[in-house]
Structures are given as C-alpha cells and as structure tokens.
Amino acid sequence: MSMNSEGRPTTPNAVTTDEHKYESFSGHVGLRLAEPLIFEIGSKDRTGVDVEEIDGFVSNLGALERTGGTGCPGLAEPDVVRHYTRLSRRNYGIDMGVFPLGSCTMKHNPRLNEKMARLPGFGDIHPLQPQSTVQGALGLMEELSHWLMELTGMPAVALSPKAGAHGELCGIMAIRKALEARGDAREVILCPESAHGTNPATAAFCGYKVKSIPAKENGRVDIEALKAALDDTVAAVMVTNPNTCGLFENEVREIADAIHAAGALFYCDGANFNAIVGKARPGDLGVDAMHINLHKTFSTPHGGGGPGSGPVVFSDRLKDHVPLPFVVKTTEGLVLKEHEDGDNDPSFGRLVAFHGQMGMYVRALSYMLSHGVDGCRQASEDAVLNANYIKACLDDLMTVSFEGPCMHEVLFDDEFLKGTGVTTLDFAKAMIDEGYHPMTMYFPLVVHGAMLVEPTESESKYNLDQFIRSMRGLAAAAKAGETERFTGAPYFAPWKRLDETQAARNPVLRWSPEAEAAE
Amino acid sequence: MLKFTEDHEWIEYVDGIATVGITDYAQQALGDVVFVELPEVGATYSKGDEAAVVESVKAASEVYAPLSGEIKAVNHDLEGTPALVNSAAMDAGWFFKMKLEDEGELDDLMDEDAYNEFLASLD
Numbered sequence: 001m002s003m004n005s006e007g008r009p010t011t012p013n014a015v016t017t018d019e020h021k022y023e024s025f026s027g028h029v030g031l032r033l034a035e036p037l038i039f040e041i042g043s044k045d046r047t048g049v050d051v052e053e054i055d056g057f058v059s060n061l062g063a064l065e066r067t068g069g070t071g072c073p074g075l076a077e078p079d080v081v082r083h084y085t086r087l088s089r090r091n092y093g094i095d096m097g098v099f100p101l102g103s104c105t106m107k108h109n110p111r112l113n114e115k116m117a118r119l120p121g122f123g124d125i126h127p128l129q130p131q132s133t134v135q136g137a138l139g140l141m142e143e144l145s146h147w148l149m150e151l152t153g154m155p156a157v158a159l160s161p162k163a164g165a166h167g168e169l170c171g172i173m174a175i176r177k178a179l180e181a182r183g184d185a186r187e188v189i190l191c192p193e194s195a196h197g198t199n200p201a202t203a204a205f206c207g208y209k210v211k212s213i214p215a216k217e218n219g220r221v222d223i224e225a226l227k228a229a230l231d232d233t234v235a236a237v238m239v240t241n242p243n244t245c246g247l248f249e250n251e252v253r254e255i256a257d258a259i260h261a262a263g264a265l266f267y268c269d270g271a272n273f274n275a276i277v278g279k280a281r282p283g284d285l286g287v288d289a290m291h292i293n294l295h296k297t298f299s300t301p302h303g304g305g306g307p308g309s310g311p312v313v314f315s316d317r318l319k320d321h322v323p324l325p326f327v328v329k330t331t332e333g334l335v336l337k338e339h340e341d342g343d344n345d346p347s348f349g350r351l352v353a354f355h356g357q358m359g360m361y362v363r364a365l366s367y368m369l370s371h372g373v374d375g376c377r378q379a380s381e382d383a384v385l386n387a388n389y390i391k392a393c394l395d396d397l398m399t400v401s402f403e404g405p406c407m408h409e410v411l412f413d414d415e416f417l418k419g420t421g422v423t424t425l426d427f428a429k430a431m432i433d434e435g436y437h438p439m440t441m442y443f444p445l446v447v448h449g450a451m452l453v454e455p456t457e458s459e460s461k462y463n464l465d466q467f468i469r470s471m472r473g474l475a476a477a478a479k480a481g482e483t484e485r486f487t488g489a490p491y492f493a494p495w496k497r498l499d500e501t502q503a504a505r506n507p508v509l510r511w512s513p514e515a516e517a518a519e
Numbered sequence: 520m521l522k523f524t525e526d527h528e529w530i531e532y533v534d535g536i537a538t539v540g541i542t543d544y545a546q547q548a549l550g551d552v553v554f555v556e557l558p559e560v561g562a563t564y565s566k567g568d569e570a571a572v573v574e575s576v577k578a579a580s581e582v583y584a585p586l587s588g589e590i591k592a593v594n595h596d597l598e599g600t601p602a603l604v605n606s607a608a609m610d611a612g613w614f615f616k617m618k619l620e621d622e623g624e625l626d627d628l629m630d631e632d633a634y635n636e637f638l639a640s641l642d
Contacts, residue, residue, distance in 0.1 A: 197579075442577040442578055501551040501553060501576055504551075504553035504576060505553050505601065505602070
C-alpha cells in the first residue's frame with residue numbers, strides 16, 4: 001500500500017473493517033443503496049420520453065445540424081426521482097443534525113420562509129415582466145432594503161450581489177469609483193491576517209496590491225502595524241468583524257478613525273454579522289461598506305441549498321456610487337432604476353444581469369418580520385451563548401486558542417493533540433463517525449491545526465450536550481492513545497478516508513464514457 | 520552561500536544568481552503540496568513582495584521574494600509534479616532563480632545555524 005508524506009494510504013477505502021459479515025448480491029448495503037452516476041444508469045438505447053417522428057420534416061440548420069447523440073441519459077421520471085432521492089439521503093445538512101462549520105453560520109431555515117417564497121406573486125414572476133405588474137415584489141425589495149439599512153445604521157444598500165464574495169467585489173468597486181471620482185485612485189488594500197480569505201482575493205481581483213497586517217497575540221488586528229502601513233497609497237482596509245478567530249475587534253472605532261485619517265475607506269466583511277444583529281450597528285463603528293450574507297444572517301438556505309445573496313450596505317462616503325439597479329419611489333409607483341444618467345453618473349454601473357435573488361429577499365424579509373428586532377437580537381445572543389457554552393465545556397480537554405469570551409464561534413488549536421499522533425484532519429474524520437459534520441479545520445491560519453466550531457443558535461441544550469459529550473469522548477480517546485480510531489476514520493461513513501492529495505493533484509472533474517476514457 | 524528567511528524560504532546564492540525554495544520545515548508544516556503557482560520570467564520584485572503561491576491539502580500560502588531582483592528562471596517541473604516540494608524541498612523542489620538588485624540584502628538573512636536556532640525557538 002502506498003503512503004503519502006503524512007503516512008496515510010493513497011488509495012481510497014484502503015482502511016477496511018469487519019463491519020459486514022456477508023457481501024450483498026446487489027451491491028447495496030441494507031437500505032443504504034449503492035448509487036452510480038446518472039450517466040452510468042442511463043442508456044443511449046432507451047429514452048424516458050417518446051417523441052413521434054414528424055412526417056416531412058425538413059431541417060434548416062444545414063451544416064450546424066447535430067450528427068451524434070446529445071449524451072443525455074435515457075431515463076424515465078421514476079428513475080430520475082430515485083437517483084436524486086438516493087443521493088439526497090447521503091447528504092448531510094442543517095436539517096439532518098448539528099452542523100458546527102465555523103465561519104459559515106449554518107442557520108436553521110424556518111419553513112415559514114419557504115411558504116412565503118412560494119406565494120405566486122413572488123414565486124411565479126419573471127424579471128422581464130412589466131414593472132407595473134410586480135409592484136408588490138418591488139415593494140418587498142424596498143422594505144428589505146429599509147430593514148438592512150436600519151439594522152446596520154447605513155444610508156444606502158445594493159441588493160443585487162449574489163453571495164458574500166460577490167458583495168465584497170461590489171463594495172470594492174464602489175470604493176474604487178469613489179476614489180477615482182475624487183481624482184485619487186490608489187493602489188493598495190490592507191487585509192489583516194484575521195480576515196476572511198476571500199478579502200485579499202477580492203482586492204487582487206479588483207487590481208489592487210494586497211498587503212497583509214499581522215494579528216496580535218490576542219487574535220485581533222495589530223492596530224500599530226495597521227497605522228504604520230496606512231499611507232496615501234492605501235485605498236481601503238478590509239476587516240472581518242467579528243473576525244475569523246470568533247473575536248470582536250474591540251478597537252474597531254480606532255481602526256476606522258485611522259483609516260479615514262489616511263483618506264482610505266473601511267470595508268467590513270459582514271459574514272459574521274449574525275453575532276451582533278441588534279447589538280451593534282456597523283454604521284456606528286465607522287464602516288463604509290459591508291456585505292450581509294442573507295444565507296448566514298437572515299436564514300435563507302446555505303450551501304447547495306442556496307442560491308446565496310449578499311447585499312451590501314454603504315456609508316455616506318459611498319452612497320452615491322451604489323450599483324444599478326435599485327428601487328426608487330415615483331408618482332407612478334415603484335420603479336427599478338436600470339440605466340445610468342449619462343457618462344457622469346456616479347454609480348459604478350451594473351453588477352448583475354437582473355436585480356438579484358428575489359426568492360432570497362422574500363425569505364430574509366420573512367425571517368426579519370417574523371422575528372422582529374427583539375427576535376433577531378435574541379438569535380445573536382443565543383449564537384454567542386451557544387459558542388461560549390461549548391467553549392466552557394471543552395476548555396479543560398481541548399485547547400482554546402484565545403482567552404476570554406468568544407462571539408458566535410470558538411477557535412481551538414491542535415496543542416491538545418500534541419504527541420498523540422492524531423492530527424486535526426484525523427479528529428475531523430472521527431467526528432463523521434460520531435454523526436457530525438466536522439467543524440472548519442486548518443482555518444484561520446493564525447493558529448496551528450485550527451478547529452473552528454460554530455454552533456447554530458437554534459440548537460437546544462440537549463443537542464449541544466450530546467455534541468459536547470462526543471467531542472469530550474474523542475479528545476479523551478486521542479489522549480488515551482486510541483490513535484487508530486482517528487487515523488483510519490471515518491469507519492462508518494459510506495466512503496472511508498478519501499485521498500485528498502490525489503484528488504487535488506489529479507482531479508477528475510468530468511465523467512467520460514468508458515470507450516472515451518480508454519483513449 | 521546558503522541563507523534563510525523567517526518565512527521559511529532558503530536562498531542559495533551562486534555567481535550573482537539566487538535560487539529560492541521553501542525549507543524542509545515549511546514543506547512538513549504544509550503537508551502534501553498539490554499546486555504551485557510560479558512567477559513570470561522577467562518580472563521584478565521588491566523584497567517581501569508575493570512572488571509565488573504554494574497550495575497544500577491544508578492551506579494556500581504565499582512565497583515572498585526574499586530579496587529584490589528580477590526573475591531569471593522558474594522551476595516548471597513543479598507545475599506537473601508539485602510533490603517535488605515535499606520530496607526534495609531543498610533541492611529539485613526549488614521555485615525560482617533571481618538576479619539580485621542589491622547583494623547587500625543577503626546580509627539581512629539568516630545563515631544555516633541561525634535558522635536552526637530560529638526553528639528551535641518556535642517549539
């Protein structure tokens with residue numbers, strides 16, 4: 001068996017257990033059904049739909065006519081339904097169990113949101129419909145905008161960005177437009193180590209040179225280093241607050257003042273806004289632009305259940321530069337302003353083809369209105385309480401990276417695993433055997449072997465206690481020398497330890513029929 | 520002449536050309552390297568600029584230009600076989616070669632003994 005440099009086998013499923021006494025004839029394992037790719041169960045010789053040959057059909061496509069098949073698998077509806085239902089049973093989501101994926105804020109999606117999003121006036125409309133026929137939907141966008149500005153204390157908002165990183169792009173493009181408008185285009189963006197990885201990526205994508213600001217011993221931005229790096233070449237500073245160590249940047253006002261004194265602008269990554277809704281307003285903290293992940297803070301579906309949505313709020317310094325389109329009130333009702341007024345329009349232009357994710361707007365507003373400000377605030381308080389409860393219950397067995405209370409997520413490092421032969425990756429795989437989606441691992445980079453745990457605010461004490469018991473059991477097992485329990489994990493998952501090195505070095509991203517693959 | 524930086528890069532300086540790679544300690548900390556992004560030949564960097572990216576199963580990290588100068592050659596073998604960084608970090612796993620702007624900058628770097636002391640201070 002070949003091993004990689006970390007001593008793990010390089011072939012998947014190389015670790016076996018005596019889990020099953022017999023092999024089944026079907027390949028299924030009880031009601032856990034083996035499921036090939038849809039192309040593998042389909043057949044070119046079959047079709048799920050019969051279309052009659054048309055007499056006297058003449059094609060006008062000429063040389064453009066397709067000569068081969070489409071490659072679509074010939075399957076009937078029941079086969080397709082079974083395929084995706086079987087796959088969905090392999091999935092793990094927030095509707096299945098605890099999902100402590102730090103920095104991702106996996107929130108419960110209230111079913112009321114779904115009911116609202118399916119109302120025909122929201123669910124069955126089309127972006128190209130005359131605006132006079134979708135006044136209700138435009139009204140909802142206006143109301144959502146109002147509440148996002150109210151909760152953040154900011155005077156302007158762009159709803160259209162499709163996700164957090166897209167929101168960052170929107171914010172930085174507005175910052176560039178504002179700086180260019182005052183004839184002061186600058187070339188550097190500063191990103192602290194404790195910021196999200198998407199921040200430097202966004203800055204680089206927008207053509208800026210990225211400079212990193214180190215973190216202090218207490219996991220927060222080194223404000224002296226920041227001040228030293230601020231000069232008249234710096235366009236903006238991107239700070240994630242609360243940051244990826246699960247800590248509030250308590251010097252944020254001083255940071256904002258230093259940024260503004262240097263003539264730069266303050267972008268805040270609002271991915272962790274769920275920790276402070278109703279408690280602190282970014283507008284009061286000196287922020288100039290911040291994205292809000294509706295899927296992290298306002299309970300719209302996350303991950304594969306998306307789509308995401310990342311509206312951006314803006315300060316007075318940037319409010320004239322928001323992208324098109326946006327809703328304006330006129331005497332003839334609500335109108336989407338879709339076009340710039342000549343070349344001197346201060347907006348930086350259009351960011352997306354239409355107006356953004358309508359379905360997510362409905363779900364987010366449904367969450368806000370059903371919770372109210374007090375309910376939103378309590379969600380934030382519960383998120384912070386849950387993370388601190390986990391921290392307090394695991395503090396003696398695992399190593400918490402930074403002292404003092406945390407916000408909505410708690411950061412551990414691998415110090416407690418030192419000398420056990422168990423790595424953060426092994427620990428995460430063992431969590432799968434316990435029936436949990438692993439926490440975020442090896443991020444943030446500011447600590448060694450990071451494990452970032454973020455419990456959903458809606459988890460009950462019963463669920464949290466069960467999770468804590470598992471984590472304590474695993475930590476104790478690692479220290480007791482049960483190394484194999486970890487290095488061979490997961491033992492109970494449908495697929496055992498996958499070879500992530502081979503997957504990254506030689507990714508197979510496209511299925512090919514066997515004949516083609518043999519070429 | 521062999522020199523080291525606190526960012527765990529090594530620099531071998533011979534006849535005006537500095538060959539740069541990451542140290543054995545760095546490759547062990549990174550784990551299995553799966554991708555390396557190299558600079559363009561002809562590009563110039565100031566000391567401390569991001570010149571390359573090394574991605575492992577755990578993380579993506581920048582490789583900083585340890586000295587100021589112009590890129591004269593890059594190790595194309597790493598593009599197809601990033602595992603060289605793991606198996607031969609100090610040798611066939613080199614990243615790029617630079618023509619230095621200022622040889623004096625070499626004096627600011629650590630020699631092998633100083634680097635080993637630096638490593639010992641990390642644990």
